[in-house]
Amino acid sequence: MVLQTKPITIDEFREFVDQEENSDKLFELISGEIIEVSPGRTSNSNRSYVIAVAVHPFCAENQIPCYMSGGDGAYDIRGHVVAPDFAFKRTPMSDEYPDPIAPEWAVEILSPTDKASAIATKRRIYLQAGILYWEIDPEAQTIDVYAPGQPLRTFGINDTLDGGIVLPGFTLAAKKLF
Numbered sequence: 001m002v003l004q005t006k007p008i009t010i011d012e013f014r015e016f017v018d019q020e021e022n023s024d025k026l027f028e029l030i031s032g033e034i035i036e037v038s039p040g041r042t043s044n045s046n047r048s049y050v051i052a053v054a055v056h057p058f059c060a061e062n063q064i065p066c067y068m069s070g071g072d073g074a075y076d077i078r079g080h081v082v083a084p085d086f087a088f089k090r091t092p093m094s095d096e097y098p099d100p101i102a103p104e105w106a107v108e109i110l111s112p113t114d115k116a117s118a119i120a121t122k123r124r125i126y127l128q129a130g131i132l133y134w135e136i137d138p139e140a141q142t143i144d145v146y147a148p149g150q151p152l153r154t155f156g157i158n159d160t161l162d163g164g165i166v167l168p169g170f171t172l173a174a175k176k177l178f
Helices: 010-017 042-061 116-128
Strands: 026-030 033-037 067-070 075-077 080-082 086-089 105-109 132-137 142-146 153-156 160-163 167-173
Touching: 010 026, 026 116, 042 067, 042 086, 042 105, 042 167, 080 116, 105 116, 116 132, 116 142
Parallel strands: 105 132
Antiparallel strands: 026 033, 026 080, 067 086, 075 080, 086 105, 132 142, 142 153, 160 167
């Protein structure tokens, strides 16, 4: 749901979000438009947790700093504010809203109500920022992986995903996500 038509700045976005009537809502700022984010499906939320539960021990075993967020963690990525379903970075999370340090890896889980144009725009934001990006399609049971400088790779339910240059050596069986 788009809430205004005139493009706004990130400072105007922060002022909007700080208004009392918006305190219990989640918003994104995409191409200058404020978009209210609807609560997601529990099955999609579970997929984010499956990734997090696999990543955390991998990082601990390999002594890699590990900071993760779910769908209510918002990031400032080049003037856009996005709240990926899962995000990972090696730097601590910020109390600043939105977090000014972008994640190294972001995951979006598609819902039947998502608009293709909105997903394409968010994908472009992640890719232009050099972020490893997974796009999970539960209906098709596929995961599109966009890694900086590499061609798109599509994984099916019987494949094994990896952490690429973000988490070398990390793997996750795709079937765990479905």
